[in-house]
Amino acid sequence: MYGAMTETPQPVPDPAPAPEPASAPVAAPAEARPSLVGLDRAKLGAALAAIGVPEREQRMRVNQLWHWIYLRGATDFSEMTNVSKHLRAQLEAAYSLDRPEVVVEQVSADGTRKWLLRFPPHEIGESPAEIETVYIPESDRGTLCVSSQVGCTLNCAFCHTGTQRLVRNLSAAEIVGQVMVARDRLGDYPGRDRATGPGLPTEGERLVTNIVFMGMGEPLYAYDSVKEAIEILSDGDGLGLGKRRITVSTSGVVPEIERLGSEVGPMLAISLHAVRDDLRDVLVPINKKYPIKELLAACRAYPAASNAKRITFEYVMLKGVNDSPADAKALVKLLEGVPAKINLIPFNPWPGTQYECSDWETIERFSDIVFRAGYASPVRTPRGRDILAACGQLKSESEKLSARERLALRAMMAADAED
Numbered sequence: 001m002y003g004a005m006t007e008t009p010q011p012v013p014d015p016a017p018a019p020e021p022a023s024a025p026v027a028a029p030a031e032a033r034p035s036l037v038g039l040d041r042a043k044l045g046a047a048l049a050a051i052g053v054p055e056r057e058q059r060m061r062v063n064q065l066w067h068w069i070y071l072r073g074a075t076d077f078s079e080m081t082n083v084s085k086h087l088r089a090q091l092e093a094a095y096s097l098d099r100p101e102v103v104v105e106q107v108s109a110d111g112t113r114k115w116l117l118r119f120p121p122h123e124i125g126e127s128p129a130e131i132e133t134v135y136i137p138e139s140d141r142g143t144l145c146v147s148s149q150v151g152c153t154l155n156c157a158f159c160h161t162g163t164q165r166l167v168r169n170l171s172a173a174e175i176v177g178q179v180m181v182a183r184d185r186l187g188d189y190p191g192r193d194r195a196t197g198p199g200l201p202t203e204g205e206r207l208v209t210n211i212v213f214m215g216m217g218e219p220l221y222a223y224d225s226v227k228e229a230i231e232i233l234s235d236g237d238g239l240g241l242g243k244r245r246i247t248v249s250t251s252g253v254v255p256e257i258e259r260l261g262s263e264v265g266p267m268l269a270i271s272l273h274a275v276r277d278d279l280r281d282v283l284v285p286i287n288k289k290y291p292i293k294e295l296l297a298a299c300r301a302y303p304a305a306s307n308a309k310r311i312t313f314e315y316v317m318l319k320g321v322n323d324s325p326a327d328a329k330a331l332v333k334l335l336e337g338v339p340a341k342i343n344l345i346p347f348n349p350w351p352g353t354q355y356e357c358s359d360w361e362t363i364e365r366f367s368d369i370v371f372r373a374g375y376a377s378p379v380r381t382p383r384g385r386d387i388l389a390a391c392g393q394l395k396s397e398s399e400k401l402s403a404r405e406r407l408a409l410r411a412m413m414a415a416d417a418e419d
Ligand code: SAH
Pocket: 156, 158, 159, 160, 213, 214, 215, 216, 217, 218, 219, 249, 250, 251, 270, 271, 272, 314, 316, 345, 346, 347, 348, 349, 350, 391, 392, 393
């Protein structure tokens, strides 16, 4: 059910239990059966081998599973009508098609949706991990913002996620699982009831058309998982989200930018936010390790970059910090020779931050300078502020806001609304 955002997040009811297949061996309890959802072809092949599927059949069987899981969104093995009954029963006994657990679903008044997801621990003694995934609908596209880590090791001064310590990297299956949850909840599979509600795309067949790694975490510090996830997401026989529709945003892990370009090749976004090293050292501290010059050299060398495939430079507008006309001019100069788009992001305040968002006139003046230099510089409209879903506000509910923080947030939002 999708409606206007309610004050309190609603817990999501458990899905109906899966029907028992006729003649199936007694199924193990759900938690004992690993899910096949989010696995790549090699891992699906290994899962089939483990239940005795002969090697000569494995490729064909993997292709069948791939089709049902990723193209059709099957949630039950009984849907897999071209798989023999015997194999379906074997699969059902050993594996599940479970998605990550949805703890809370929130829908913003502007149609933005946010899910708090819980993943079981990877190791004994670890607590379950909670992360957030955000869906941002526009008329001609639907962008899903996925997380790559639980928390973040980097401490960018203006980012809420940065205040949460890193718990662990997500696996590729947990990254792909976020996309599967979003498509389930939106009914975004052929033949399903599509979600309806304000703000959803009206053009095109799909509701999730683009993926951005701009949720919690630094994707290039979870490199192996991100690489594997992108290969699964972009596979044309499955989810079919081509690499031009997948953007990895990084704070600037230079060696991994080079690897990402040569090994994977998605679109790239750089969290630049400052044009001088002394300021970027403070705002994006990884700059001390990989300063602006090295970062820009990696961008110039990024193999997938061209005029048709520009690199996005994200620039958060912080009042009195990085928003002067001189900064705008220096930004244009810095990006000379790089196929670039510039994304000006109004700072999204969060309780306890020392920063403020630049005034509207200041943002406009900045944007004009950038525009006159030949860059389209859309100012990214903040989305889903009422559910703390905008950039940098993601922080799992495991660290709940105190009552005082909530009041501070309400006051900020009320002030925004009056602007
Ligand atoms: N860790 C990666 C991706 C996640 S952050 C990165 O840093 O690129 C996604 C974008 O939101 C980044 O550009 C980040 O700098 C920006 N951001 C973080 N906190 C923000 C805030 N409070 N307001 C606006 N943008 C913010």
